[in-house]
Amino acid sequence: MFEPYVQEVLSLKGDMNKGRAIFKTNCAECHGLQADGSVGPSLHQVHRHKFKIKLIHQVTSGKTPPMPKFKPSFQ
Ligand code: HEC
Numbered sequence: 001m002f003e004p005y006v007q008e009v010l011s012l013k014g015d016m017n018k019g020r021a022i023f024k025t026n027c028a029e030c031h032g033l034q035a036d037g038s039v040g041p042s043l044h045q046v047h048r049h050k051f052k053i054k055l056i057h058q059v060t061s062g063k064t065p066p067m068p069k070f071k072p073s074f075q
Helices: 004-010 015-027 052-061
Strands: none
Touching: 004 052
């Protein structure tokens, strides 16, 4: 099965406001404030080629430099 972190993330309900705040602080610098791409690619269509588990791995693994490894906590 998946690692506990992934399971926990999958069990959560999305929260747009928290997500936006986390994105602004940690991701917008590379992916753009509207996630339309800058140093990192645009994320607008990313759900078409990467699904939940792959997306979580992309963000938490740190395997695609220069994108760092993130493990946001749930508080
Ligand atoms: C230092 C710059 C940087 C930061 C900060 C960053 N990224 Fe990235 N991100 C990248 C780059 C560069 C890629 C392309 C990596 C590759 O595919 O080799 C990428 C790829 C991705 C992808 C996959 C895109 C695709 O089309 O497959 C996702 C999803 C993603 N980032 C989400 C995030 C999220 C969410 C955050 C914040 C938690 C974040 N990134 C922060 C640079 C960054």
